Every structure is written in C-alpha cells, then in structure tokens.
Amino acid sequence: QSVLTQPPSASGTPGQRVTISCSGSSSNIGSNYVYWYQQLPGTAPKLLIYRNNRRPSGVPDRFSGSKSGTSASLAISGLRSDDEADYYCAAWDDSLSGWMFGGGTRLTV
Amino acid sequence: EVQLVQSGVEVRKPGESLKISCKTSGYSFTSYWIAWVRQMPGKGLEWMGIINPGDSDSRYSPSFQGQVTISADKTISTAYLQWRSLKASDTAMYYCAKTYSGSSNGGFDSWGRGTLVTVSS
Numbered sequence: 001q002s003v004l005t006q007p008p009s010a011s012g013t014p015g016q017r018v019t020i021s022c023s024g025s026s027s028n029i030g031s032n033y034v035y036w037y038q039q040l041p042g043t044a045p046k047l048l049i050y051r052n053n054r055r056p057s058g059v060p061d062r063f064s065g066s067k068s069g070t071s072a073s074l075a076i077s078g079l080r081s082d083d084e085a086d087y088y089c090a091a092w093d094d095s096l097s098g099w100m101f102g103g104g105t106r107l108t109v
Numbered sequence: 110e111v112q113l114v115q116s117g118v119e120v121r122k123p124g125e126s127l128k129i130s131c132k133t134s135g136y137s138f139t140s141y142w143i144a145w146v147r148q149m150p151g152k153g154l155e156w157m158g159i160i161n162p163g164d165s166d167s168r169y170s171p172s173f174q175g176q177v178t179i180s181a182d183k184t185i186s187t188a189y190l191q192w193r194s195l196k197a198s199d200t201a202m203y204y205c206a207k208t209y210s211g212s213s214n215g216g217f218d219s220w221g222r223g224t225l226v227t228v229s230s
Contacts, residue, residue, distance in 0.1 A: 032214060033214075033216070035216035035217070037154070037217075039154075043222075044204055044220040044221065044222050044223055045146075045154065045204070045206075045217075045220055046220070047209070047216060047217060047218045047219075050209065050216045050218070051216075056218065086153075088153065088154050090154075090156075090216065092213075092214035096170070096171070097168055098156060098158075098159070098168055098169075098170050099144065099156035099159070099170075099214075100156070101146075101153060101154040101155065101156060102153075103153050104153040104154065
C-alpha cells in the first residue's frame with residue numbers, strides 16, 4: 001500500500017480540465033517537494049512536474065502542479081486524447097530516508 | 110543528450126542470480142544519484158533504492174533491503190541492480206532513473222526504457 005494516496009482513476013472529455021490529487025503526510029509532502037510523472041502505455045515514466053509546480057522544458061503549460069500542506073494536485077487543462085496515461089506523484093520521505101510514490105491514477109480521455 | 114541504456118530482457122529460474130545494468134552517457138555520472146524503480150505487471154511504481162556513483166553511498170527501501178544490491182562502476186558510467194536468489198515475485202519491469210540535482214531527494218529527470226525480468230520455473 002502506497003504512503004501517497006491518489007485516486008485510482010480519473011476521466012474527462014477533450015478540452016476539459018481535470019485534476020488529480022495526491023495526499024501524504026508531514027514526513028513527505030509536508031516537508032519536501034512533490035514530483036509528478038506521466039507514464040504513457042508501454043513506456044517509461046517521464047518527469048512532468050518538479051519541485052511542486054515547475055515544468056521541465058518541453059512539457060506544455062496545460063500541465064500544472066500545486067501543493068498545500070500535506071497534499072498536492074496535478075491539473076491538466078485542454079485535455080487531449082494523447083494525455084491518456086498513468087500519472088504518479090512522488091516525494092522524498094524523511095522518515096524513510098527514501099522515495100515514496102503514489103499508487104498512480106489512470107486518466108481516461 | 111542524457112541517455113540511460115538498460116540491459117535487455119532476462120528470463121531466469123527461481124533461485125538463480127541476476128545482475129542488470131544501466132549504462133549512462135551525456136552527463137557527469139558521479140554528480141547525480143541513480144535510482145532503481147520496480148513496476149510489477151499491471152501495478153504502480155515502487156522505489157527500490159538509490160546510489161551515489163561518486164562514492165557508492167546507497168540507500169534502500171525497507172521492502173528491498175537485503176533482497177537486492179545496487180552498485181555502480183564509475184569507470185564505465187554504469188549502475189547495476191543485482192539479485193543473489195530470484196523469486197517468482199521478482200517478475201517485473203525494472204527502471205533506472207537519474208536525479209536532476211546532485212542530492213538523493215531530487216526528482217528523476219531521465220529514465221531508462223526498463224529491463225523486463227521474468228522468473229519462472
């Protein structure tokens with residue numbers, strides 16, 4: 001069972017905005033940056049958001065991240081069919097001295 | 110261009126040993142940590158452990174401590190994940206990933222394509 005809690009699924013129609021939540025605790029999200037990864041079917045994960053709300057070069061501004069307390073969210077606006085993927089949040093955990101991943105959210109468009 | 114090239118598909122029997130590799134290029138190997146992440150069939154990502162190739166300082170998830178060994182050879186910019194005795198439950202895709210900063214708690218900005226390990230009698 002993952003320490004970071006995500007909804008197992010999310011859905012939307014093309015053009016809509018969808019948000020995916022990630023809930024943690026004071027030892028992970030509450031005291032460290034949150035990262036989001038996108039895993040398209042049959043491929044390796046890709047960094048989507050780093051340091052809570054920053055986008056690597058090449059990631060469209062349709063993707064945005066936020067964090068408040070021990071929770072974080074990924075928002076995707078202007079949904080496209082090729083956004084269909086699994087999305088994972090992750091954060092360093094000070095108690096574990098290691099990384100925690102969320103269980104993943106499968107987005108259907 | 111940063112590249113992490115992982116070794117190919119492996120099929121082993123329970124009890125056998127295995128060492129898979131992650132050869133890197135395009136950046137200073139000793140300046141960034143390398144992590145290993147497991148993905149069992151149809152499941153999510155699990156952090157296994159992480160190594161600093163510069164001094165071989167490594168940390169393991171409690172779930173994998175004692176089950177695997179992570180190592181690195183800085184002369185050939187390659188990280189490894191090793192098992193002494195495989196179990197059927199080790200069947201999974203294994204990814205290596207590089208941190209984007211020089212600390213172990215920096216996120217992973219580059220990933221290998223994965224090595225599929227199948228353990229079956």
